[in-house]
Amino acid sequence: MHFDYSDRTKALMAQLQAFMDDHILPANQKFHDLAHQGIYPLEVIEPLKARAFQEGLWNMFMPELEPEDPGTRLTNIEYAPLAEIMGRVPWSPEVFNCNAPDTGNMEILKRFATPEQKKRWLEPLMMGELRSVVGLTEPDAASSDLTNLATTIRREGDEYVINGRKWFSTGAKHPNAKLSIVFGVSDSAPDADPHRKHSFILVPMDTPGVRVVRDVPIMHHHAPEGHCEVLYENVRVPLDAMLGKEGDGFMLAQARLGPGRIHHCMRTIGQCELALELMCERALERRTFGKALADNANIQDWIANSRIEIDNARLRVLQTAWKMDMVGAKDARIDVSAIKVTAARLQTQVVDRAMQVFGAAGLTPDTPLSYLWTWGRAMRFLDGPDEVHLKVVAREELKKAKSAAGRNLAHYVLPIKA
Amino acid sequence: MHFDYSDRTKALMAQLQAFMDDHILPANQKFHDLAHQGIYPLEVIEPLKARAFQEGLWNMFMPELEPEDPGTRLTNIEYAPLAEIMGRVPWSPEVFNCNAPDTGNMEILKRFATPEQKKRWLEPLMMGELRSVVGLTEPDAASSDLTNLATTIRREGDEYVINGRKWFSTGAKHPNAKLSIVFGVSDSAPDADPHRKHSFILVPMDTPGVRVVRDVPIMHHHAPEGHCEVLYENVRVPLDAMLGKEGDGFMLAQARLGPGRIHHCMRTIGQCELALELMCERALERRTFGKALADNANIQDWIANSRIEIDNARLRVLQTAWKMDMVGAKDARIDVSAIKVTAARLQTQVVDRAMQVFGAAGLTPDTPLSYLWTWGRAMRFLDGPDEVHLKVVAREELKKAKSAAGRNLAHYVLPIKA
């Protein structure tokens, strides 16, 4: 067992940190000013992308690159501390072509797309030339159970016809969003296998019938790229728009979720670190009733608990990343569920304390805390609510318990002496 | 001891509930549509105000009315269940002239203003003809300790000159906001008594030098009436704009806060009830993995815990209101601090569970939950952060302990047998 980052990782961390300090952070104000005016800050992002590409900080999230693919070629354990660093500035991952949902979309295109589909969509995505969305969650279905999703993908001659309403389609407001990967029912037979009745289909955003209805704010917050409600009304695409085979939807959705979930966790660690740093700085600076906030034992407890909880969670994120490298996302899925729950709770907990130290300022957009807190709340739903992940973990534990005939627990529970 | 509402209260509750059902709720959509367009929904509110005035549901918050004053004349214990009912629709209190900060402003004007000040400001406020703000919290001071506030009120000949920056001035965006009651340092001598160096002064909003700088969103949420940052630059008012005597500021601020705090608590109870109702309805309706959400024991626990916590808190709010009626706000201040902390925690706790039952929809503005949750978070600062209230309660408890010579605790802590 060994708990130190590799030399390669340390070098990349230093390189990325320098990039953040020298190029991202100085642009943070301008990014927000433009976004505040309703302008997607491409003028901030595009030059930074060019520089990141040139520096070789590109597609860092993707472990399995072909020789010809652009990107840094990192394992999950190498990527984790880099995602943590990017997490501190929520808009920065796009600079490195590491932003959701493009990351997940690239992953399933890489693994399941036909050569033609890759040519048309994956290659420009990997070059950062276009952006994509995913159409999964629906307002009218309890979407934590994917089998409830009701959008239809009906074959009609040599076309598929898509009808349904999706929401939380992140990125649909992005000026370069060209592709939507839509999840829907392709086999509506009443007796269809619930895990084989859905498919993913590739829908160009400019197809007639696709309409971005509104940008749904998350806890009142509008992301510059939008978390949009998208309506699909009689949207027609050719047969070769199907991703994988008909009925593969559920399987692809599962494949897509593992890495996405852990990337969220990695960024959470960075965001919690930022909140802790801000909390300490403020606690040292502000004085009430004759002493600095930092001199109060209750605030010291908040700081210490935050330090402890962040360090505990980071380590588990790293272990899960390492396990994904060793055995694959599928066999690490219990760990992913475990760390997803841990990270989602961590974020609201740590940021909540930081806000309290900031007083009313913590409620305002003048600090990143209000966003980090409401985003943390959203994390408890993103890619599955906590309760679904807990169920996954519990089921596994009970399965182990059932098959643990040899554990000899009887020796611990001593017979009643009578 | 007796725990039933009086017949008068029950009749008023029924009357107000009918008003809400018949007039307020049907207007809720229109209110939000207008507010969403940036229009303060006076066209919704004003006709409802006229009706409420006519029905005698007016100034219900104010216990001490003169015979000539308009209003319902209620004690705090009578008002509490009515405020709970209004709390369910955050914009409704204005309809009954019961909205903060006008309520607190009316209270201190009633108790401390000169006849001329009352004529000019209090009378139209009590008729609902104009609105007011209060300038207390400052971005550059740790405002939970009022003695830190640094805005200056400097006497210069027959005028006071005001300089400073305030924020969280609720209502400053309201089209009828005409008066700001500003708290600042009137005695800047280095050795001034910290509790006698501040004053409140009455500043017409249209005085030169008063500038509403921006509306500060609270956890990304913009209230229609605004929680504004207001800059005061060389604002000049005549000497008779002083409220009370020079140096009374701290005392007036304290007098102002008691009722305001408990009104927040009363409304919280209503908001939590609403969240619980929504949670139950949703849990019954949505199904995942083959059963209704309401059939899951963890969700049942959330419902039960919410029911229990709301009922416990409501009762304590009522008791505190009753105590304020019996002994006055000042002597009930420990109880007010206690219930303020209880209510603030309750709101985020109960609403959080409701959101989780709603899934991603809970994050959107389609339900009131996202607002109720972020507002609940703000409640942990409003009128004093939890930590200041806890300090107040602890200090009292330790004072009692010090003076409890007769408690004979030694009989409980048995001597070491050796």
Add this chain to the structure above:
Amino acid sequence: MHFDYSDRTKALMAQLQAFMDDHILPANQKFHDLAHQGIYPLEVIEPLKARAFQEGLWNMFMPELEPEDPGTRLTNIEYAPLAEIMGRVPWSPEVFNCNAPDTGNMEILKRFATPEQKKRWLEPLMMGELRSVVGLTEPDAASSDLTNLATTIRREGDEYVINGRKWFSTGAKHPNAKLSIVFGVSDSAPDADPHRKHSFILVPMDTPGVRVVRDVPIMHHHAPEGHCEVLYENVRVPLDAMLGKEGDGFMLAQARLGPGRIHHCMRTIGQCELALELMCERALERRTFGKALADNANIQDWIANSRIEIDNARLRVLQTAWKMDMVGAKDARIDVSAIKVTAARLQTQVVDRAMQVFGAAGLTPDTPLSYLWTWGRAMRFLDGPDEVHLKVVAREELKKAKSAAGRNLAHYVLPIKA
């Protein structure tokens, strides 16, 4: 609504408090010394009982007394603050003939026993001349679901034959324990109505086949009166030992539990007050790192939170007692479940903080804290685990939600704007 104790209650509180201060507390050391030596401290208790009887502080728990019955004749709301006072010294209720499980046993005997049964058992119980136990929980059944209990009461000629193993029979070690009221299956037909298949039967403790197997410590603590495991092997009693009718067991068990549960809650309040007093005293007295513990803001928070939580819970206990007086235990059963959960949680929470202030001394028997804490943990099972009570509360809430067609929640959940 009115929150003050009645004059009668205040006078009784003063009288009881004086009794505690003058007679109980000075005997506390001797009680514990004897109990420590394994002697049930009758020599302490009996003279105090005589005095309490004489003073008219007797059977205070029992609201429905006949003119000829000895006792103080109190409503539940009158009894609550008295039980709180007694709660501070766990052995003191026996002095006033108010100790479990005799209280519950007297209640069901009063309501359901025949005149002969009353003569033999109830009258001496109400005079404090003998003690009784109840045989309900079984080690081999998940007893929170009473229908699981498996002890058999088989009719054989003109006798009933009882076989089974009970535990947590409180009081079975008491030298005057003469009666056990045993719950068992009297109708073992496979299709028997699960709520009509059990009965309660009166078993003299000296009947052949009754054997106190062991005193089961609760979290390592042996109560002087014992929480015993009792084995019933072919125990034969005559037919007139049946309490009520065959099949009444479930109904009687329910009737028995309401008052017993709220008495626990009342005593919890007193025990938490004691813990808070001890915590304050210790925090003022002990110094670390150059200041008194009481000067640390985290410890102040513990004190304040304890004060707040105790006051909130007490009020709800009182309201529930009042409701029991108004509508009866059965119709107040949701409230009883709610307050039972609240009180059980309160006790471990408040006492935990007090222990932490005491440092290692909090772990020892030198203070009452270790007992109060472990007993608080047991409270989460006593008379039903928290989870069963939460289920009761949730079921009621969901029932209300289902039938609330008129609540018009749709006006709160605004339609999706598209």
Add this chain to the structure above:
Amino acid sequence: MHFDYSDRTKALMAQLQAFMDDHILPANQKFHDLAHQGIYPLEVIEPLKARAFQEGLWNMFMPELEPEDPGTRLTNIEYAPLAEIMGRVPWSPEVFNCNAPDTGNMEILKRFATPEQKKRWLEPLMMGELRSVVGLTEPDAASSDLTNLATTIRREGDEYVINGRKWFSTGAKHPNAKLSIVFGVSDSAPDADPHRKHSFILVPMDTPGVRVVRDVPIMHHHAPEGHCEVLYENVRVPLDAMLGKEGDGFMLAQARLGPGRIHHCMRTIGQCELALELMCERALERRTFGKALADNANIQDWIANSRIEIDNARLRVLQTAWKMDMVGAKDARIDVSAIKVTAARLQTQVVDRAMQVFGAAGLTPDTPLSYLWTWGRAMRFLDGPDEVHLKVVAREELKKAKSAAGRNLAHYVLPIKA
């Protein structure tokens, strides 16, 4: 970074696990039966010790062994999973000569004793031939601040004279306890440096004036070896009984605590695993209201949360052990404080859930849960209360914040736009 146990560790884990399964667990009943009769179960332990010594499972806790010392020679990271395994049976560490406080005593003797002291005390300790205690905590001092400890070590001619009262001297009831290492004030000058005024001194238990006053139960539980109160009255020892130099006490106490603390944490992990296993088994087996406890979503959540929290904590224990191996206990002390707090909280949390699943049986000594829970509570004091550890962590964090001029936090907190 690499998260797998080494091959050597895995082999040792398998060997130790087999030893536990084959030799320790089958003896568990007998151990408890003897202990219950007040007999220290040497007849169980001694043969097992001989076997463990022979198998080379000996002194596993001690990393720095001389070639001539008996023992397995493990690093902390190698020892951690072995301590976890031993932790499941609280009496088992003695079998492997790995039990507190002998471990800590051996460590400081190894590092600071003279050759004569080693010959007399360390060698037989390392062979398991005698047992030792440590006299640190005092009932009359707030002992979490070591500088408060008041036992005196006064030089008088060629002797030291010791006077004071210690408690929580673990092991003082052990039949082989021969040595007490006592902490006291050797420099009572009023202006003495508070960190140089104490010393540790070696006191044979049979020295006149040493008296084991009583065995203090921890939350009512008497350990077989005792956590004793020991009185030292005019105890005289020669000058060469001083351990290290006069005034070294504080430094030695610090040196002693690091490893001891992490050993507690390691065992906690094992105890929590056991509780989780028992919880799962019971939840699968017991049925209420028509289904297995394990089918309830709230109980599934308890299981999942326990799994998650245990795994998170174990990993951090391992990382801390590794860091101690890399940089030494002193430089890992912040990590030790962090994991100490984490583990202490974990134990009560996980075991509490397991108890609730067991129902009333969880309160009894029939399962290990009641002991594990009360011991977990004690863990929040052992080797320093949580609050002291939190203070250590907070102080470090604030120190980092003060010196972090280069973090450029200003780029995150965007200037107020006005």
